[in-house]
Amino acid sequence: MEKPEIWIEFDPELHVFVAAPRRAGRSEVRTDGTSTLGHLVESLGVPLTEVGVLEVDGAPVPTAHIPGAGERISVQAVTRPQQLAGPARFLLDVHLGTLARRLRLLGVDAAYESTDIGDPALATRSAAEQRVLLSRDRGLLHRRELWAGAYVYSHRPVEQLRDVLSRFAPPLAPWTRCTACNGTLREAAKAEVKEQLRDGTERAYDVFAQCADCSQVYWRGAHHSQLEAIVAAAVEEFGAAQAG
Structure with missing residues (x-):
């Protein structure tokens, strides 16, 4: 079975983590159809600590989202100031x-x-x-x-x-x-x-x-x-x- 093809684009702030071919805009990625979006983003080099909003076709999704064929994904950097669950330690x-x-x-x-x-x-x-x-x-x-x-x-x-x-x-x-x-x-x-x-x-x-x-x-x-x-x-x- 052919692997699903999706398109992914990274915020410029995250370009330091990704390979040069993925810095120009949306790039093609083939997935296994079962891995989460969070796993995919990390496999492409970006730690989830640096990721803010994830969007699929313009709508926010969680890291647990499983990408489907043809989806257009946008990976944003964290919003500043970043909110923490506790004191800034x-x-x-x-x-x-x-x-x-x-x-x-x-x-x-x-x-x-x-x-x-x-x-x-x-x-x-x-x-x-x-x-x-x-x-x-x-x-x-x-x-x-x-x-x-x-x-x-x-x-x-x-x-x-x-x-x-x-x-x-x-x-x-x-x-x-x-x-x-x-x-x-x-x-x-x-x-x-x-x-x-x-x-x-x-x-x-x-x-x-x-x-x-x-x-x-x-x-x-x-x-x-x-x-x-x-x-x-x-x-x-x-x-x-x-x-x-």
């Missing part, structure tokens, strides 16, 4: 350390694996803690165990941060999280943290914060202006949206 893989620190700088709950614990363990943690797994590993985002996931499209930290903030619109609370461990910060008197300070730091600064989880001490040191610039840019572009 993230888990980042070993390759996204800088992004993790910048999210924490903005007060975003961003867990991070500093070692490669393997795809199954990352996916399992995502599900157990209900965290959105952020990764540039396309294969990882195909795993069924994920609670939620998102592909990080750029390799540049500045663009990565804008990508995540525009996609999920997490509430921003700068300077409230430890950039080392993701714990919460509290004000600390100099006397409390004196033993952790070098002589020059103790003499030059009077305002300190300390992580309630790992005891890391923070102050407005030489690199504060660089961090302030990151915070100011993010708040200027995304902060107003958080206030509503």
Whole structure:
């Protein structure tokens, strides 16, 4: 029996995942007549974490839809900001350390694996803690165990941060999280943290914060202006949206 022929078109944002011949518009695909549309989309390279509305002949359908002969399918990218079933909490893989620190700088709950614990363990943690797994590993985002996931499209930290903030619109609370461990910060008197300070730091600064989880001490040191610039840019572009 001849396999059903359908036509499929991908949103330009998803072209990074599909073969070049499928980027020009609708392309022909032959299906087995039993696989779901979700399975078909993934078999063509697109993780379902990146898929928004699926349409057949202009009408929305679920991923469980089984394509039939002659159908014209449109695969849209996720709508921004993307709605989550719970709070905007993230888990980042070993390759996204800088992004993790910048999210924490903005007060975003961003867990991070500093070692490669393997795809199954990352996916399992995502599900157990209900965290959105952020990764540039396309294969990882195909795993069924994920609670939620998102592909990080750029390799540049500045663009990565804008990508995540525009996609999920997490509430921003700068300077409230430890950039080392993701714990919460509290004000600390100099006397409390004196033993952790070098002589020059103790003499030059009077305002300190300390992580309630790992005891890391923070102050407005030489690199504060660089961090302030990151915070100011993010708040200027995304902060107003958080206030509503």
